[in-house]
Amino acid sequence: MEAVYNVKEGELLNADSLKISEASVKVLDIKKASDIKLLKIGEKTTIADYFVICAGNSTTQIKTLADEVEYQLSNGGVEHVKLQGTDSDEWKVIDCLDVIIHIFSNEARNFYKLEKLWADAEEIDISGLLTE
Numbered sequence: 001m002e003a004v005y006n007v008k009e010g011e012l013l014n015a016d017s018l019k020i021s022e023a024s025v026k027v028l029d030i031k032k033a034s035d036i037k038l039l040k041i042g043e044k045t046t047i048a049d050y051f052v053i054c055a056g057n058s059t060t061q062i063k064t065l066a067d068e069v070e071y072q073l074s075n076g077g078v079e080h081v082k083l084q085g086t087d088s089d090e091w092k093v094i095d096c097l098d099v100i101i102h103i104f105s106n107e108a109r110n111f112y113k114l115e116k117l118w119a120d121a122e123e124i125d126i127s128g129l130l131t132e
Contacts, residue, residue, distance in 0.1 A: 006072065013077030017042075017049040017098035018124075020078055024052045024094075024101050025129045027072045031065050033103065037115060038124040042098075051118065052101040055109045059089040065103045066092035 028036050033054035042049035056062035073081045084093040090108040094101040
């Protein structure tokens with residue numbers, strides 16, 4: 001039976017950016033996103049504290065991943081959750097101010113190479129958050 005991670009209503013109200021990032025990772029994992037990475041970029045830039053990066057296997061899955069993360073974070077009480085990239089089937093971005101979630105197609109992820117661009121950022125171990 002598939003594990004289900006539902007953010008409880010208000011659970012993330014006033015949560016710090018790491019907890020929001022971790023909740024995002026859990027939702028993405030449950031929805032079968034591939035190659036999820038959590039990068040701590042706050043010491044390198046002022047645009048955010050964390051990037052969550054993952055890939056979906058189809059345009060339908062990319063949309064589903066983005067919609068589910070947006071829904072779960074908003075339901076959890078995270079303010080300022082904004083889905084961007086709605087015109088693109090290849091890359092969706094969810095901006096939560098201090099956390100930016102990038103959901104790519106495999107091709108777009110290989111093309112933009114955010115992990116390479118942010119290679120000097122600390123990669124956070126998420127193995128304890130993943131179901132498999």
